[in-house]
Amino acid sequence: MTSDPWGRVDEAGTVYVRTADGEKVVGSWQAGSPEEALAYFERKYDGLVVEIGLLERRVRTTDLSAKDATTAIEHLREQVDAHHAVGDLDALRKRLDKLTGDVDARREQRKAAKARQSEEARASKEQLVAEAEELAASEQWRAAGERLRGLVDTWKSLPRLDRKTDDELWHRFSHARSAFSKRRKAHFAALDAQREDSRRIKEKLVAEAEGLSGSTDWGPTAARYRELMQDWKAAGRAQRDAEDDLWNRFRGAQDIFFQARGEVFAERDAEQRENLGRKEELAAEAEKLLPVTDLKAARAAFRSINERWEAVGHVPRDARPKVEGRMHAVERALQDAEESEWRRTNPEARARAEGLTGQLQAAVDKLARQVDQARAAGNNAKADKLAQELEGRQALLDQALKGLHEFGG
Known part of the structure; x- marks a missing residue:
């Protein structure tokens, strides 16, 4: 009989494997030596080890689904339980048990992750719906329209929820978009009508x-x-x-x-600027008539100047007040000279001036005598009062004499 730590071959060629539950028949070997039989079934064991190792790595490093992983584990477990290999089959079972636990844990993790993802998707879609409903009342037509199109793209990128929840949220989302589109269409229809008007x-x-x-x-x-x-x-x-x-x-x-x-x-403007130069020359010519020494000659000269002035035409508006002011000043000086001449040669005015001067002179003389009499009588208070009155009458007399002098008196 030939044996090793995990199996043996009896004299009849039956191959056995040792397990925690005792020896199990692996198979019958008649074609070669017992050593070859053990080596053959040991290679089958090594094959199981390789397959289990590969599955363990796939579970750890890939997105192998729990369903596919469980199917693969069960397939390997059937091979282990069939006892068609020589080796530590109990160790393989333990590895498969652990792998089953890992897959179950991964299934729960994925389930929890999916639940979280679904909750996040629901929250995201609720936010999209809330923003869409807010945009539905906007009048920022271009910006709001572009934003709503962006919200649709975002919606499409999110995972679906349970059918009832997803349909309810989509209905609100779609209704908000439709309401905005309807308002925008009405707005631009009214705008088109207004633009046509x-x-x-x-x-x-x-x-x-x-x-x-x-x-x-x-x-x-x-x-x-x-x-x-x-x-x-x-x-x-x-x-x-x-x-x-x-x-x-x-x-x-x-x-x-x-x-x-x-x-x-x-x-x-060019003509008016030329006119301005001519009027400035005429104003300078008129100013040479002052001061007036010969009134009659000055009046005649001014009339000639003024006739030429009137014939010149318009000047620039901003320059008009200054140049016309120069002519008016000469005209006023001539008028003042005429009034002085009239007063000097007017007999009635001279008579009135002489009469007023005589009256004032008589009043001054009378007051002067009264002041002297009061002081002689020792009545200084009366004398002072009369002296003040005398001073006022003397001032009026001086003014009247000055006016009389203007008449050549």
Whole structure:
């Protein structure tokens, strides 16, 4: 009989394997020596060891499903339990038992992970639904529309939930998208209608602007163009292609008018600057008449200057007050000289001045005598009061004498 630590071959050629439950028949060997029989069944044992090792590695390092792993374990267990190999079969069973425990633990882990993943997916989809429902009321049409499309892509990337929950959340999500799309469609329909109204209004404004482009009524036409521009802004925007075309026509009509006006105004400004130089020369000529020594000659000279002044024409508006002020100053000086001459040569005025001067002189003389009499009588208080009155009358007399002197008196 031939044997080793894990098996033996009896005289009849029967091969046995030793286990914790005693010897088990492995098979019968008749073709060769007992040593060859043991070696053959030991190789079969080594094959089982290799297969179990491979399965252990697959369970540890790959995503082999628990179902496939269990099937593979059961297949190997059947081979071990069939006792068709010589070796430590009990050790193999223990390895398979441990591997079964590992697979069960992995199954629970995957189950827990799937539950977590499902819960996370549910929370994520609820967040997507909440954001979609908020966006459904937005009027940021472009940004909200793009964001909703992004939410759909995110939804598709998430795992499905149980059918009831997934369908309920999808219904809310889809309803929010539909509500937004409906509002956006209504908004742009109204916007299109408004832009069509704007187009019609602006076509009328363009027609009027083009009709005015050849006008030479500069002031009223320019004012009307300003009103048309205000109406244009108030009309709102038309469709983009129509808006650009209408604006180019509207602006082009204005450019024609304002360019023509600018050319005319440029010629007028040059003429007015030339007029300003001529009027400044006339103002300087008039200023040479002052001070007035010969009133009659000065008046005649000023009339000549003023006639030439009136014939010159307009000057720039900002320069007008200064140059006209110079002429007015000369004119006022001549008027003052005329008034002085009139007062000097007016008999009635001279008579009134002489009468007033005589009355004041008599009053001054009378008060002077009264002051002297009061002081002589020792009544200084009365004398002082009369002296104050005398001082006031003397001042009036001095002024009257000055006026009388202007008459050559």
